[in-house]
Structure formats: C-alpha cells, structure tokens
Amino acid sequence: MQKEYGGMEYFQLGSIAFQKGDIKAADANLKQAMKMGMPDKENAAGALLMLCSIAMRRRDFKSAKEYFRRAKAQKPTSEELVTQIKRMDKDISRMPG
Numbered sequence: 001m002q003k004e005y006g007g008m009e010y011f012q013l014g015s016i017a018f019q020k021g022d023i024k025a026a027d028a029n030l031k032q033a034m035k036m037g038m039p040d041k042e043n044a045a046g047a048l049l050m051l052c053s054i055a056m057r058r059r060d061f062k063s064a065k066e067y068f069r070r071a072k073a074q075k076p077t078s079e080e081l082v083t084q085i086k087r088m089d090k091d092i093s094r095m096p097g
Helices: 007-020 023-036 041-057 061-073 079-093
Strands: none
Touching: 007 023, 007 041, 023 041, 041 061, 041 079, 061 079
C-alpha cells in the first residue's frame, strides 16, 4: 500500500462512525486519516468537512473555522462537497470567534 493511500481506511472508519453518531471515534479516525494522507483533494475535503462538523458540535469554533478553511483550500469539485461547503459557509460566518 502506498503511503498517500494509508489514510483511506481511517477515512472510511471515521465516515462510518460519523454517520452512526459516534463522534469520538469519528474524530480520532478522521484525524488519523489526515495525518497518514489522502489520495486526492475530494477525500481530504470530505474528511476536513466532517472534522469541521465535529468541532462545531463541540462548540470549538476556532478549530471548526480552521478545518473549514483547509477543506475549502482543497477546492473540491464534486457537487456534494461543493454544496456542503456552501451550506457550511453560512454557519461558519455566524460563529463567534
């Protein structure tokens, strides 16, 4: 397995945990995925957006804004991620801090 794909299994574990509402597991797996590296900008942006959502739920607005900035910087092109970013942009702009 190539290094840049090492993060994908953690990304998948993190996504599943996120969907199940297991925020602690999602957070740990997604952070590990980003540390190990993602194969492309779309996956990286997806992971960062989930981390942003987790930070928002925890009311950690500083981290949420940073994850969002990094997700946006990936410039994802998939319709789903573009829509998520547009939706989150509104939430982020209303955040304190």
